[in-house]
Amino acid sequence: MSTQTDWKSPQMLRWCQYLLDSYAYWTRQELIPRKGTTYEQASYLFNCSFVVVSHQTREDPVLNYGNQAALNLWEMDWRQFTRTPSRMTAEPVNREERARVLQQARTQGYIADYRGVRISSTGKRFLVDQAVVWNILNPDGNTIGQGATFSVWRFL
Template identity: 45%
Template sequence: MIEFPWQQEAIIRHSQRLVDSFQHWTGDYLLDVNGSPLETAKALFEAPFVLASHGTELDPVFNYGNRKALELWELSWEEFTRIPSRNSAEEVVQEERDRLLVEAATKGFSYYSGVRITSTGKRFQIPDGILWNLLNEQNQYYGQAAFFSNWKFIT
């Protein structure tokens, strides 16, 4: 079991992409950190908001979830990083999720709200999320990430 994924070299690099891509598209800072890449990776993982990302597969799989994301979806790092990101939304909202992903892919980022579902079937409302494209060090598309700090469980 990976207790501290932020200590892995690949996750340290990915954390920097998350921060840099967010700033590139929105002009804002995801996190106020002026430390080393390792300190940034730890701060993102331990942040008080939910942060998750997926890769570029045809059926994108989560490749990152910070501690809040793992707690919210009730999954370990190993479990979270093996599931398709589409599984975070119920079938009835898949069409809206797909539209949002396309909008973010076209414009670079998008604000969103919506209902998502945990691994145990609990539904929650996100009122004010941000979805953005990830760029690698060569400014090439590298996936998408989502951030939100507010959510409410619904019955």
């Protein structure tokens, strides 16, 4: 599976900082070790063993970031992943629950310990467990997206 290097763009390096800063703001913990340059942090995030995904705020959000673990799990390359409506990561039967969780995170800032079923691009179903979903803020404190991370999943 090929990966393009779009995560290295200046826009994505900035997005990764917003994602990391917001995670720390809401959870009072760092998602990754925050050392080195912006590029080094983004590289660590992209290559870490746990899943990190995000989408921007809009009516029907499209995924705008997925690290290598996410790309592998959803069986997509960067280009496919970042053109996928976020809702498509869940089967139709699970989309209402997914929407409820995202709304809960929007209201509370973040939720921890989320559990739900997702589906890869080839139809493989998997259960996500102990996921954190959080609002991504810009430096002005405005919500500009939502992120999710998890390290526990199993195929069904």
